[in-house]
Amino acid sequence: MRLFDSHAHLDFPQFDPDREHVIQELSEKGVFVANVGVDLKSSWASVELARKHGNIFAACGIHPHDAKGFSEDTLKRLAALLDRGAVAVGECGLDYFRDLSPREDQRRAFRAQLELAVEKGLPVIVHLRGEARDELLEILREVNPGKGVIHAFSAAHGHPRDFLDLGFYIGIGGPVTYKKNAALRALLREIPLERLLVETDSPYLPPEPFRGKRNDPGKVRLVVEKIAEVLCMPPAEVAEITFRNACELFEIPA
Numbered sequence: 001m002r003l004f005d006s007h008a009h010l011d012f013p014q015f016d017p018d019r020e021h022v023i024q025e026l027s028e029k030g031v032f033v034a035n036v037g038v039d040l041k042s043s044w045a046s047v048e049l050a051r052k053h054g055n056i057f058a059a060c061g062i063h064p065h066d067a068k069g070f071s072e073d074t075l076k077r078l079a080a081l082l083d084r085g086a087v088a089v090g091e092c093g094l095d096y097f098r099d100l101s102p103r104e105d106q107r108r109a110f111r112a113q114l115e116l117a118v119e120k121g122l123p124v125i126v127h128l129r130g131e132a133r134d135e136l137l138e139i140l141r142e143v144n145p146g147k148g149v150i151h152a153f154s155a156a157h158g159h160p161r162d163f164l165d166l167g168f169y170i171g172i173g174g175p176v177t178y179k180k181n182a183a184l185r186a187l188l189r190e191i192p193l194e195r196l197l198v199e200t201d202s203p204y205l206p207p208e209p210f211r212g213k214r215n216d217p218g219k220v221r222l223v224v225e226k227i228a229e230v231l232c233m234p235p236a237e238v239a240e241i242t243f244r245n246a247c248e249l250f251e252i253p254a
Ligand SMILES: [Zn+2]
Pocket: 007, 009, 036, 091, 201
């Protein structure tokens, strides 16, 4: 069973003690990973991981948490990193929940990264949290790379239709396994299978029964199994469809 975790942060310090071992195991299990940068340093680390490992693919971007002080220079460095084999721009977006960067900076950084994605012909990995849905959609409608994913989709994102209409995939992660998350499981049926991606957001958001522990991309299998259960499909089929979808989005030969 091939699995594609479309969103992980294997460069984060939580993996410092055993990163190579974790990646080796993923490679043995046939797990592909999109490793997503959140700032210049982690985007650089993503590119390095992807150059070393055939099952890791890099995304380079500035997370809304790190959007403060986003400049022309940041953009130039990001563009140079993307040219080193990255498959997507991200993670970028708006976070009005934690508001760690001024909203004005978040919007500016997001828009600039969308323009960069258009210029490079790359998809975008989008983070959306808090009361930012309308503004995010407005910006996406103005500058739409035409392909991307809304990552860690939740019931708080509302109906997926607006994002699907803009050509986006929907990324579903560990929270779909949480007991109290019936609302997200109900929304699963609204997502066409050809637009569905699975993800872990490792080291965060571990699925049941690993809550409170460090997440890793191998656990994407539990996300696949829960989706399969909800949609009454064989897990192998959900795994294969989401694997191919990720390959299609990131333009990786399946
Ligand atoms: Zn993330």
